[in-house]
Amino acid sequence: MVLSLEHVDLERGGRAVLRDVTISAAAGSITALLGPSGAGKSSVLRCLVRLEEPHAGRVLVDGADVRSLDPCGLRRRVGLVAQAPVMLPGDVRANLTYAAEDLSEAQVRAALDQAELAQAFLARPAAELSGGERARVAIARALVRGPEALLFDEPTAALDPARAAAIAELIRRLAAVGLTIVVTAHDVALVQRLADRAVLLVDGAVVSAGAPAEVVAGWEAEPAWR
Ligand SMILES: Nc1ncnc2c1ncn2[C@@H]1O[C@H](COP(=O)(O)OP(=O)(O)OP(=O)(O)O)[C@@H](O)[C@H]1O
Secondary structure, three states: OOEEEEEEEEEEOOEEEEEEEEEEEOOOOEEEEEOOOOOOHHHHHHHHOOOOOOOEEEEEEOOEEHHHOOHHHHHHHEEEEOOOOOOOOOEHHHHHHOOOOOOOHHHHHHHHHHOOOOHHHHHOEHHHOOHHHHHHHHHHHHHOOOOOEEEEEOOOOOOOHHHHHHHHHHHHHHHHOOOEEEEEEOOHHHHHHHOOEEEEEEOOEEEEEEOHHHHHHHHHOOHHHO
């Protein structure tokens, strides 16, 4: 699935959050959105699943304007893994199937496998999970409907380096099976290790886009952005 924003302007409370943003993420690739806090990275993800409506421009999923798609159908095809995933009371199974009683056992087990969690986790109380395990449950939850793309908001921000590396490898494997991935990050090491392409956003505008090493070098050369 190809995800794109074309000349998107987004405002909140009369303030410009995204300014003429054009981004395209190729099928089966990993695109990293890099930039300072408040640059608009999460807002790009929110536009892609239509949690935000741009004031100008278009958001396209495989060439179709998201406004022409049923929002529930869109969110089945494009999964969002939030920055601080909320675990609901109950066990991991309940966390995977809430508001989705029609899911089959096979779908639940496949999502757990893809998130590289043992099936025994299904019966574990979600409240008892470690940070890394929660991250994987959140990924399984986003995978359970068989999406074509996954959006990650700072997937490794709360994890220690070893767990962060493991989640980065998992994201790589998901792209390798064809999922289109867009990930927001502050962490330049993660961007370089993970992404096929990087986009630097500053104050709501795209400042540079291209090979991760080049985009990161531009970011590091400008201390005011960090
Ligand atoms: N619910 C909201 N209401 C009003 N303004 C908001 C809201 N959420 C975010 N903003 C503002 O929109 C701008 C972009 O926020 P966004 O979360 O997209 O940035 P970000 O680059 O993802 O930042 P971070 O790295 O800190 O998560 C910021 O100035 C932020 O203060």
